[in-house]
Amino acid sequence: MKELKFYFNLSIKAMPYLRFYSGQIMHLISKGKFKNAYNYFWTMAFSKEDGAALLEWRYRKNPDNAPYPGRIEVEVTTTCPLRCLKCEHTFWKEEQKNMSYEQFLHIMRQFPKLRAISCSGIGHGFNNPDFPKMLKYLKSKQIFTQFFDPFLIINEERAKLLVNLGVDKIWLSIDGSTKNTYEKQQVGSNFEIVVENVKRVIRLKEEMNSRFPELAFHFIITKRNVNEMPLLIDLIHDMTKEGKHILNLVQFTKLIPFKENEFLKPSIPESIIEDTVKRAKKYGNFRLSFCNIGEKQPIQECTAWTVPFITVEGDYYPCCAFTEGNMRDGIRKFLFGNLLKQDFKEIWNSKEMKKFIWDIHNNKIPPVCVFRNCPMYECKPKLNKSEEQHG
Numbered sequence: 001m002k003e004l005k006f007y008f009n010l011s012i013k014a015m016p017y018l019r020f021y022s023g024q025i026m027h028l029i030s031k032g033k034f035k036n037a038y039n040y041f042w043t044m045a046f047s048k049e050d051g052a053a054l055l056e057w058r059y060r061k062n063p064d065n066a067p068y069p070g071r072i073e074v075e076v077t078t079t080c081p082l083r084c085l086k087c088e089h090t091f092w093k094e095e096q097k098n099m100s101y102e103q104f105l106h107i108m109r110q111f112p113k114l115r116a117i118s119c120s121g122i123g124h125g126f127n128n129p130d131f132p133k134m135l136k137y138l139k140s141k142q143i144f145t146q147f148f149d150p151f152l153i154i155n156e157e158r159a160k161l162l163v164n165l166g167v168d169k170i171w172l173s174i175d176g177s178t179k180n181t182y183e184k185q186q187v188g189s190n191f192e193i194v195v196e197n198v199k200r201v202i203r204l205k206e207e208m209n210s211r212f213p214e215l216a217f218h219f220i221i222t223k224r225n226v227n228e229m230p231l232l233i234d235l236i237h238d239m240t241k242e243g244k245h246i247l248n249l250v251q252f253t254k255l256i257p258f259k260e261n262e263f264l265k266p267s268i269p270e271s272i273i274e275d276t277v278k279r280a281k282k283y284g285n286f287r288l289s290f291c292n293i294g295e296k297q298p299i300q301e302c303t304a305w306t307v308p309f310i311t312v313e314g315d316y317y318p319c320c321a322f323t324e325g326n327m328r329d330g331i332r333k334f335l336f337g338n339l340l341k342q343d344f345k346e347i348w349n350s351k352e353m354k355k356f357i358w359d360i361h362n363n364k365i366p367p368v369c370v371f372r373n374c375p376m377y378e379c380k381p382k383l384n385k386s387e388e389q390h391g
Contacts, residue, residue, distance in 0.1 A: 017287060020247040027211045027245075033166070036142035040168065043116040043144040047071050048303060050116065050146075050169075056303055063357045066306055068348065071144075072111060073309045073320055075121025076104065077128035082150060083187040086175065086220050088326035089122050090187075091260040096123070097312045101130040103340055105137070107310055110344040116144035121312065122323070124149050132161060139165040148173055148218065151197045152189050159197070163204045167213040171251075172198060175220050177231035185225055198239045205243060215240065216249040221293075222264040229272050233279040233286065246285050252276070253291040256375045258325040268293060292375050299377045300363040305356070314340030316347060318356065322372050334368035 021044050028037035044051040049071070059066035079096045080089055108114065117138060125131040125147050138145045146169035154162070162170065172194075176182025179191040201215065217236055221229065229252060240246050257265050273290065280286035305318035316337045317323060323331060336356075337347040347353060359366050369379040 039115040071116040073118045077123035079127040098128040119147040169214040177228035230275040296378045
């Protein structure tokens, strides 16, 4: 009886989201984009990163049940003019690069049944001259397409392109709710321009009778902006209030520290989170998530390996976190393969990949995860009895 009550209450809470997503799917169907509608449904239902991961239990129980990846992440550029204090890009010595359109197509051909893609990485898409061509290709295939962007250079022309193409979702990277805090966090950006560019996309969606692209918001919590978490809800409401079909998805992620940015490591008062949730409930059309704030989970809970991450150079890693933390050069010794030189199917079916996956399933921490020290899952090697006694 308790379980029935739990699922009933859960379904009641989920009803506003289900209505929104159903409306998005019906909009795509009304435009004749049947494949896009199905891929949108698939992403919301079966993707862990963007949806409910309804079939995740199958490969938690047996990793061999995991299907060939239907969602991938591709880093189309490592170019970015900003110097955000939180970000490894500000401190690394890597050469900034763009993936060419031809290289992008070569990778896409290795995923013939691709349903969803995130064009994400250490840079921002529009800094790559080929990015519009990549978006046009993806939407010609009606693939669920999203990317992260600081919204600094999404002018009228680019905004119209995004609405015309029907790009499914854009995540605004925004690490401050006031001009002073934002511009100290995202050095080189301009608060007023970013706000105006968001409002422009909302306006164009209404003028062009489109429910896409959806706008979502990503806030990295640091020592300098933690008190502005509740204010972000007010700011987002102000930026999107002129839209008719709006569900503001907001993800708060605690800073992932490395040597150069440790001074920004925050302490997050429970009262701040409570106030943030309270303000979101006041407006009603918000969906919040808090990432990397609680205790780490056991590594056997990790299914990040179901979503391949491909760098601008074509390097493949089974988790995007491997390339973060200003340690990209060091992580290369654990490289799983390169999709510009190898076929992904061979890598996916290799003994090395199977061992990596089954080690995670059996709660045995792979060396690459120990090296990276994952921010989400427990990756410290277990001590044997003698080590525990001397620890």
